[in-house]
Amino acid sequence: MKKLIFVCTGNTCRSPMAEGLLQNLLPVDSEWEISSAGVYADDGWPVSEHSVDALREKEIDIASSTSTALTPAMIAKADLLITMTDGHRQAILAAVPKSEGKVFLLKSFGVSKCATDIYDPVGEALDIYRRVRDEIDAALPDLILYMMDYG
Numbered sequence: 001m002k003k004l005i006f007v008c009t010g011n012t013c014r015s016p017m018a019e020g021l022l023q024n025l026l027p028v029d030s031e032w033e034i035s036s037a038g039v040y041a042d043d044g045w046p047v048s049e050h051s052v053d054a055l056r057e058k059e060i061d062i063a064s065s066t067s068t069a070l071t072p073a074m075i076a077k078a079d080l081l082i083t084m085t086d087g088h089r090q091a092i093l094a095a096v097p098k099s100e101g102k103v104f105l106l107k108s109f110g111v112s113k114c115a116t117d118i119y120d121p122v123g124e125a126l127d128i129y130r131r132v133r134d135e136i137d138a139a140l141p142d143l144i145l146y147m148m149d150y151g
Contacts (some may be wrong), residue, residue: 002033005074005075006082008085016036016067018140019035021055021136021137021140025144031093037069038068038069046067047062048122050126051133054132054133075092075096082105083105085121086105086115087117091102118136
């Protein structure tokens with residue numbers, strides 16, 4: 001089983017939404033295990049209410065998800081680490097320099113190679129969470145193509 005971890009800051013907004021969205025797109029018998037974590041997360045915090053609501057609108061339930069702190073051991077075991085910002089990518093590389101070939105910004109795939117950060121909606125209105133959800137969702141098909149060709 002291959003492991004992909006979505007990474008953001010606190011693992012309560014962007015990365016749990018990305019995890020839920022990708023799990024919804026992959027077949028049940030996928031060879032990939034999808035999870036999420038945060039570079040500055042504490043374990044066990046609930047996912048933000050607006051993240052839950054934004055995904056519920058797409059009939060995806062992440063209400064039982066809780067935050068996970070990203071550890072060097074998790075980084076070592078992962079096949080791919082997909083970050084929401086370049087800052088997250090740099091934090092992973094600083095912690096585990098050997099991980100360079102498997103850490104990518106979510107929006108770095110596809111033809112456009114538009115490697116921009118995904119905005120952090122923490123504390124914002126539901127409409128902002130919807131925009132972030134849709135931005136993540138739009139980036140996933142190119143990531144899936146990459147995953148299909150992965151090692």
